[in-house]
Amino acid sequence: MPSETAPRIGYVVKVYPRFSETFVVTEILAREALGEDLAVFALRPTDDTRFHPELARVQAPVFHLGRPTKPSALWSVLRDAAADPALADAIAAHLGDLLAAEVDDAVQAVLLAAAARRERITHLHAHFGSVATTVARLASRLTGIPYSFTAHAKDLFHESVDRAALAQKLEDAAFTVTVSDYNLAFLRETLPATGDVHRLYNGLELDRFRFRPRPVRRGPLRIAAVGRLVAKKGFDVLVDAVVRLRDAGVDVSAEIAGTGELAGDLGARIECAGVGDRVRLLGPLPQHDVARLLGESDVFVAPCVVSDDGNADGLPTVLLEAMATGIPCISTDVTGIPEIVRDGDTGVLCRAGSVEDLVAALRGFADGTTDAAGLASRARRLVEERFDSRRQASELAALTAGRRVLEEVA
Known part of the structure; x- marks a missing residue:
């Protein structure tokens, strides 16, 4: 040129x-x-x-x-x-x-x-x-x-x-x-x-993702998850965790936004487990509706796994968005995710694919033993500094x- x-x-x-x-x-x-x-x-x-x-x-x-x-x-x-x-x-x-x-x-x-x-x-x-x-x-x-x-x-x-x-x-x-x-x-x-x-x-355009501290929770623990309905997102692990929490008498609900090839399988899994009243598949949402979902929820879960073909998430953008807005986050030790979800500091980190870990993490938010406000404020600070x-x-x-x-x- x-x-x-x-x-x-x-x-x-x-x-x-x-x-x-x-x-x-x-x-x-x-x-x-x-x-x-x-x-x-x-x-x-x-x-x-x-x-x-x-x-x-x-x-x-x-x-x-x-x-x-x-x-x-x-x-x-x-x-x-x-x-x-x-x-x-x-x-x-x-x-x-x-x-x-x-x-x-x-x-x-x-x-x-x-x-x-x-x-x-x-x-x-x-x-x-x-x-x-x-x-x-x-x-x-x-x-x-x-x-x-x-x-x-x-x-x-x-x-x-x-x-x-x-x-x-x-x-x-x-x-x-x-x-x-x-x-x-x-x-x-x-x-x-x-x-x-x-x-x-x-x-992220940080001005579009303003930090809003969570109000004191009343009622069931409201879980939000967002992503394509594909194997690497690990949403089947989230469904199984909700089933176990329900069986243990913990009041939780989950909403999963996204679309993909596993929509039918996830829907069948929810129906067979009898948690259709607790887990909803919302379909794809534009960003303003995702923002509303995050604002109305108590915890964000990104239960990522490595799929059988080696496919994995890098750093899910929606996880950064959730951290920026003040909702405390749970994710897994897949690829670069521990660089942003630092266990006990900016979020809670689970072993990929572990229903037991996810149940324990969610229980901590449900019973108040996890410092949700502290995790959220430190997560926002990290996003401002690095993202x-x-x-x-x-x-x-x-x-x-x-x-x-x-x-x-x-």
Whole structure:
């Protein structure tokens, strides 16, 4: 790209917008608030029917890259790209890379390269080290535009991850960020010679998550849980814990917000256990309704586990949101979660998958032996210190500009 081109960052994501990926929108908004010029390139159309209101505040234009499948359409993509002599030469020079990729990835890389040149993009940043980074890397090779990416969890730990391909992406990237110290240690231990990698926590717009101390509880212990209804969220453990507490005479109720492939299984589990009057599946909720749920509940539970295929959560954004708003939290010792839920300090930590641990933790809130107010106030302080989206945006801007960022501390 010409040296006089003003900096412009192209965000590469698989799907945009995606209801469950609020962290992407928060990051874009924070970088725009710094004055950065952004554009979004999406590889797939969204199939979400609900959207968070913050989406309307994003100023960046969104470009949806096609996935042509007919030979004539594929040929048209190449013909259009070849109209740019520099891109035509790059395609010829890197034909081996393109042929080695999946056809969708190669074609979308050509489309991204053409769009990035047209939109005068100076840096590409992808979220997740899977398909979005595959396409960004190939487009970078075709254009010379540097790229970076954020590695989260599934793109590191799932059994389908190609370690050699991930190592190549790390090596070729201008820099990589990942969302926890646990992830950073994992990358440095398993792929030690690959690239410039930093831990950078996802951030929150703290003004949208104001701290509200819990009133004195009267009535049953009200439990809130939010997330996709998939194995790694561990909501079956929460259902089983509610059953045991009921059987022990402890008055509790739980509301679980989210949708996913296990909705039917969870519903059947609730019905078979006879706790339909105590556990409700709410379906997907926009952020303002999640905020209301948190405000009306006594404790937030994120009972995360590592699923059989190795998939795991990194640092669930909704857990940070809950901690920010003043609801005390219970979670598990999965990946980076202990970095924010510090047992007895900023929350209560259970062993992943342990119904016994979760029952004991919930009992402590139900009988008042756990210092809920102290946990909540210390959790808010930690979020303010470490998870402000303005800090995240500043560090991303510094890395993109090739400057040193704040030291990562445990």
